[in-house]
Amino acid sequence: MNHLLKVAPLAIAAAVALAACGKKEEAPAKAEAAKAPAAAPAEVIKIGHVAPLTGGIAHLGKDNENGARLAVDEINAASGLEVGGKKYKLELLAEDDKADPKEGTLAAQKLVDAGVVAVVGHLNSGTSIPASKIYADANVVQVSPSATNPKLTEQGFKTTFRVVANDNQQGAVLANYAATEMKAKTIAIIDDRTAYGQGLADVVEKVAKEKGLKVVAREFATDKTTDFNAILTKIRAAKPDVVMYGGMDATAGPLAKQMKQLGIKSKLLAGDGVCSPEFIKLAGDAADILTCSMAGEAVEKLAKGEEFKAKYKAKFGTDVQIYSPYSYDAVYVIAEAIKRAGKVDKAAIVAAMPATNYTGVTGQIQFDEKGDIKNGAISMFRVKDGKLEYISTSR
Incomplete structure (x- = not known):
């Protein structure tokens, strides 16, 4: 018993010494960790997308959204968007307008309130037209990949554009x-x-x-x-x-x-x-x-058409419906306008849009004074043996 009592203080002292040595070794590591700056969160530019994601034509709405998402993911994977010497990531905010004009205006306002600088949409003319005033009032660029009613671009809004021909x-x-x-x-x-x-x-x-x-x-x-x-x-x-x-x-x-x-x-x-x-x-x-x-070129007849269809199928596991190539190009048109603007500023982006001269999957995209695509194409198809067969293109 006496022997144990004598040894215990020595053991405790040794343990304390070892602990102290351990602390001395940890200190430089902690100091290094303290010196390393925390990774700054990437700055984000928000872009909206609106289409019917529920209801009878949800397949078309999802097709449009997929095209926009494919473009956003590609831009982000390629280190994002450089604007005024700074790098940004794009964030796509998708809303469902149910192909209903009232829902379309609600979706538009929600995106404006969320701080988007531009919107790809809407799918339908009936939702695009009433929503366009909300975007115009908020100075938010709207690029429709599929709304073809002429009234969309006849309202005089400087924020309204489309990348397809009109009706x-x-x-x-x-x-x-x-x-x-x-x-x-x-x-x-x-x-x-x-x-x-x-x-x-x-x-x-x-x-x-x-x-x-x-x-x-x-x-x-x-x-x-x-x-x-x-x-x-x-x-x-x-x-x-x-x-x-x-x-x-x-x-x-x-x-x-x-x-x-x-x-x-x-x-x-x-x-x-x-x-x-x-x-x-x-x-x-x-x-x-x-x-x-x-209301556009036949994608399979364009230089980048088959490549796009393959990328789309690989990512989403389904085939292109109609206008996903146009929503894809719409995102790139917006991204190019943001770069030309030189800053993430809605007014500057709106001002940069008329100078668009972009060659995408769907061909060359330039806009006239109304915001309609110049030299728009209409392609004709027939159904043969269970597939759409290309006939011809008119301009």
């Missing part, structure tokens, strides 16, 4: 194609009463009459109609050479099916809202009655 051009090409290539003499027209569908149908009707076609029926549905039997029964009696539909693929698929079921032999003619793989899926064995247009 004055698209409607004229459709009507001319019906007259000259389809050799139609009579046409029936149906639209979904949206800003896009009705606007496009109005242009087709006007130009068709100018080309000498007889409009044997003009009928109206909604953007949620899937039962067209009553409308088609009336049209069947008129035996038109062509039925033109102003609307989207979600409703055009059932329309095509019902045309076949009722024994209507007319060809179906439609705009870009219908010219998608989703239409083919929905229409089934009736899909081959469709001839349709896209």
Whole structure:
């Protein structure tokens, strides 16, 4: 017992000495850690995207969002955006407008409040047009990759741009194609009463009459109609050479099916809202009655088109629907304008937009004084063997 008592103080003293030595060794490491500066958080530029992410055309909205997200991810992976000697990361804020004008304005205001400097969107003309005033009031650039109603850029807003052709051009090409290539003499027209569908149908009707076609029926549905039997029964009696539909693929698929079921032999003619793989899926064995247009170049015919489609498929595991290449290019157009502005300032970015001269996946992008793309293209397609087959491009 006495021996243990004598040894204990020595052991304790040794332990204390060892602990002290350990502390002396830790001190330089702690000092080095204290000297190392904490990594500064990357500064962020916020860009918005708005499209329907729920509802009947959510597949088109998600397609547009995917295109924008692919561009943002590429820019960030390449060390971000250098503006005025500083590096920034882009952040994409995505909102769902449900293809509803009221929801579109709510989404626009939410993005403005979140501090975005620009927005890619909206998908639909009916949401893009009312939202454009909110962006204009906030000095936020809006670039639509797919809204084609001419009214979007006729409001005089310096913040509004689009990277696709408008429906004055698209409607004229459709009507001319019906007259000259389809050799139609009579046409029936149906639209979904949206800003896009009705606007496009109005242009087709006007130009068709100018080309000498007889409009044997003009009928109206909604953007949620899937039962067209009553409308088609009336049209069947008129035996038109062509039925033109102003609307989207979600409703055009059932329309095509019902045309076949009722024994209507007319060809179906439609705009870009219908010219998608989703239409083919929905229409089934009736899909081959469709001839349709896209308000831009055929991506597969462009130098970077196949590369884009491959990148898109690799990242998202699905194929391009319609306008993801245009939302992709819209992000790069905005990024280039921010760089030209030389600072992250909304007014400076707006001022830089008219000087856009960018060659992207969809071709050369320049804007006229209204914000419309210069030298816009309209491409025609037909459905053959379950796929969209390219026909021609007009300017």
